[in-house]
Amino acid sequence: MDSCKLQIEYPSKASMLEQNEEWFHLTTDEGQQRIRIHEYDRVYDVPGLYEEVVYNKLQCDSPQVITGLLKEAMEVHGEKDSALRVLDFGAGNGIVGEYLQEAVDTEAIVGVDIIDEAKKAVDRDRPDIYDDYYVMDLSIPDDKEMQALDRWNFNALITVAALGFGDIPTQAFINAFNLVENNSWIVFNIKDRFLGDADDSGYNQTMREMIGQSLNVHRKHHYCHRLSMAGEPLHYYAIVGRKENNF
Numbered sequence: 001m002d003s004c005k006l007q008i009e010y011p012s013k014a015s016m017l018e019q020n021e022e023w024f025h026l027t028t029d030e031g032q033q034r035i036r037i038h039e040y041d042r043v044y045d046v047p048g049l050y051e052e053v054v055y056n057k058l059q060c061d062s063p064q065v066i067t068g069l070l071k072e073a074m075e076v077h078g079e080k081d082s083a084l085r086v087l088d089f090g091a092g093n094g095i096v097g098e099y100l101q102e103a104v105d106t107e108a109i110v111g112v113d114i115i116d117e118a119k120k121a122v123d124r125d126r127p128d129i130y131d132d133y134y135v136m137d138l139s140i141p142d143d144k145e146m147q148a149l150d151r152w153n154f155n156a157l158i159t160v161a162a163l164g165f166g167d168i169p170t171q172a173f174i175n176a177f178n179l180v181e182n183n184s185w186i187v188f189n190i191k192d193r194f195l196g197d198a199d200d201s202g203y204n205q206t207m208r209e210m211i212g213q214s215l216n217v218h219r220k221h222h223y224c225h226r227l228s229m230a231g232e233p234l235h236y237y238a239i240v241g242r243k244e245n246n247f
Contacts (some may be wrong), residue, residue: 066187066189211246
């Protein structure tokens with residue numbers, strides 16, 4: 001389905017909705033469906049729907065911001081021409097991988113997501129972005145899955161718009177972090193609330209323990225991730241750093 005032909009209706013008043021509760025109506029030949037933005041399986045199943053809602057309507061800028069910060073950090077540290085072997089964790093339908101491929105030199109980009117619909121969307125819409133793409137739950141990986149990822153010898157980890165809200169538990173992020181080599185680039189973003197005292201995701205404590213012990217942060221950037229359905233800015237932190245050792 002061409003994104004310009006999508007029939008989408010947005011709620012007129014959504015200011016009281018949590019970010020992961022925001023929804024819209026999609027009209028198809030089968031009738032009208034109410035879909036939450038975070039129902040990624042349903043959103044990815046419709047070609048162009050995620051791009052239309054999240055990027056066109058809500059003006060999400062995170063893939064460009066995060067990959068741009070990685071490019072800038074590599075240039076500052078004299079690694080402009082270094083080739084990265086990247087683990088794109090929570091890769092979704094491949095938008096981040098696409099921006100990453102344009103921003104820096106990559107030897108390999110490997111995607112990981114927990115739902116089959118993400119991989120199907122990548123195969124359908126961006127088949128040339130990833131060298132491989134795995135569907136797995138990194139919070140409880142088995143030995144075979146870890147061995148398959150470990151053979152890539154990753155020297156960079158990128159995670160965009162996937163932490164918190166129950167999408168990626170802290171243990172899954174830790175397992176992804178431990179997959180990459182020491183001195184790897186670690187680049188991710190996270191909603192500012194999850195790094196404050198009001199955090200209910202576990203990430204505030206995890207980051208407090210990880211930063212300075214296993215992660216050396218070079219840049220912490222506060223910015224607007226996207227707009228809410230009510231048109232209000234949703235602020236995130238972008239983190240760029242280096243892995244010191246396993247956590």
